[in-house]
Amino acid sequence: EEIIISEHHTLSSGNVTTGNIIRGLRLINDVDWTVWFEGVSRIDTLLREKTDFAALDFFSRDQYRTAIEELARRSELSEFRVAEKAIELAGHVLIADASGAEVPQAEAPDTDATVHTDVGFFLVGPRRLELEKAIGYRPTISVTVKRAFSATGWLGVVVPVFALTVLLLALAGNALDHLGLALPSIVLMLALFAVPASEGALAFFNTVVSLFLKPTRLVGYDYKHGVPAEARTLVVVPSLIGSRDDVEENIRNIEVHHLANSAGEIHFALLSDWPDSKTEIDAADIEILQFARDEIARLNARYPTEGAPLFYVLHRRRLYNAAQGCWMGWERKRGKLHELNLLLRGDSDTTYLPLDVPLPE
Template identity: 30%
Template sequence: MTSNGTLAAKASTVATGRGERNRALVYTGTIGVTTVALAGLMGWLTRSLGGGAVLAWWAGLLAVPVTSRIAQQAVHTVLQAILPDAAPLSDLDAQATEAAVARTCLVYPVIVHDEQDVEDLLTTMRDSRRDAGSGFVAHVALVDFADGNSPTHPGDEKLSRLIEERIRVAHDCAPGPPMFALFRARKWNSADGVWMGWERKRGKIVEFVRVVNGSQDTTFLANRTATAALRGVRFVITLDVCSRLCPGSARQLVATIAHPDNCPVVDRETGQVVSGFTFLRPLIASRRARTLFAWATRAKQRSAKITVMQQLFGRDHFFGQGIFEITAFAATLNDSLPENAVLNHDKIEGMYARAAYESRAMIIEDSPEDYLASRLRDHRWARGDIHLVPWLLAGPKSTLRRLPLLDRYRVLDDAVGHLLPPVSLALLACGWLALPGARAGLFAAVVVLVPLLAGHVLFRPILAIARPFRRRFISAPTTELVGHPFLRDHYRHVRHKTLAELASLPTGILLMADRAVTLTDAVVRAGYRTVASHRGILQWTAARTQTRQLRDGVWVRYRTMRASCVLSLVLAGVIWSVNPSALPFAAPLLMLWLVAPLAVYYSAKPTVRIPFTTR
């Protein structure tokens, strides 16, 4: 018989779930209605500028991805203005934190190609070991060797010996928790026809959890010293190579996730986390200062979304670096994803097992300085997000676990976000080909500038005015707000951030065509692999490896970005033959896109660094 306490807990869970569904319905419905209204406005504008009914309908449909992002920014602006600031998650006191730290280890998943990868790995482990402090169980490198056409390669033994030797030297040079390396054997991947580490990073984490729980059914090669030391581990902090935890951040993550209010509770019947969090992610900032073309738009968009998600729904996204709880992970995620199906597994795992944002901890990571490396990274991100689209259609009879409404919206939003440059380019082409003269130029200005300026010129000033008065109006009289240090700091921060983002707008315009080509290729390629071929889904190369493989030279940039240059020339020819009156208004953008590779080349020489700031 079920106890009264259990019944009460289940009733509370049901009520909480119903409340979240209602909030998600209002949230997504508001964004949807605003999206349709703005798309209709785009159709009306097209009609007003002289376009036909067919062109107006097409413009409205193509504008949906763009207007959805503007609608989301508008809804987030309103929510951030009216919602109270979210209180930080509960955390343990110092004594209880030390007890939890004694059951925590740090792991570093990595694919090793050469000796430089070994150097990067050891640098990350040394820095993190120093910054995390003492008391942790161990720092463990989870090592895969590069893909190959056989189970073993002649260079594997040399690299494994080098890693073990460097770890031994680093361990002897400075006191601290032990350091180990766990190597995985390659496994045959029939879908791709290659020997590789099973399921990439996801496989390493899943098998590491099995090792901690005492299982020997893994592809890790035997390391009795490491496996014995890992017995009893409850929490695992994952850190990518070339990232580092700020001092005190590791302990803050442990103190937060180990608090009883945040401990995950798994429903034995459904296998779902009904309260608490399996994952916590810290603030992730860039170690490198921005060059002219360092592409930070995606991270900026995420930051606002993350704040709203945490405030409105009490949970957040997970992007692969942070801390997780072993028991809840094993109970909910061990067999939750099919093989050879997901590249961005971190997102879907965070949705299944609940994740939260810990703003008091921070990871600093490297980001590509060269635009070409950033381009490859964006291509990989887009492919990974498109692989998650089948979860939108998962029903009761599907082999995929069904996601709640909020998470399905997040999957859809991430996928649609990659369509922004392609549909913007398509809208430009429609205007140039169908609208006469100066009207085509006006239409192009709206298409290019409105989505880029909406957040900086309209929504940010609204927040700049609303949030300080919402926070201080009740606790302080209005007259005391004038000249208050809080307001001075707030408006200075808003001004600096707005000016910095406005300065990046020319870069967005310059690279629009190349990003449209890159993301179109990623979306089409990922869609074909997901639906038809089922091959190459786990294709992945680390950003640091891609950066090393890039060759220097302006012609290398032109060869890599040639598709956007050819597209610009083709567009110019078609406009000249179909609607020559619009060519003078299209020419400035087309010329910019033709010289983009040259600008990218010179922007990378030299690298301009600015001081790092957490603000």
């Protein structure tokens, strides 16, 4: 009887232990360890208190943390001190005020210059070298080589590809010469082989470079609740409108873009030109433009908002192009975007026609 009781106790104890293990594994699986880590990390706490770190998306926050780890690993400072130094540099950059005097960023007015002193510019941006110098960072040989290669610009691509192409042509020419071909035949064969050789050299170069240089991810904000008012965005669709079908197609595209990005302060605009013409304007042009404006008004009526409308049509008048011998939109698509930037910055000297409704500020 004692043996039976002991066996029952053993089985009961084993069942309880197994149940606790399973519940523990479920708890571990249910915990969001990313949130937990960011909650207990001193570096995360510091960055959240002093910068807009909390507004970034997870991949950008992780990019900052990785940069701090790399910098601390090759310097005499701890990760926490590296983060403090980056914040210190970002807050004490000298900026010229309206009078021309230089003042710290913290005391400077809210100007475009202050945008470039965010802590990210020192951790993962173009001012990282300043932070490295401040903390005594010692780059590895591989980092030094990669930076030297990146500094060569387009020459770092053209020269190796050209050298590889010449090498392939030389090898091919040598092989053809050993076959006993005449010089004119060799030259002809090499001329035909030049394009495939250059493409092969470029493909090989891209493959090798991609093994050592990884693409840089742009820092992004986490707008999971929608784009806020301070980050109001205008999505534009450049287009030529020469018929009602063109207008309807563009209106459908804009509506689809809106339905896919309906949260927050996102506005949409059709940047339109008339097709090239022998005349500056005619009745058909006016009719098509009015149709586009009516369609935009219909979209705004379908998706009403309390503030500024969601949809706009920005149309440009034609200018005479002597080289083309016709009336056309200035610089076509590039000109539309360039003049849009001017318009958004308050410049009224553009070829855009007056708007029925002003753009949101």
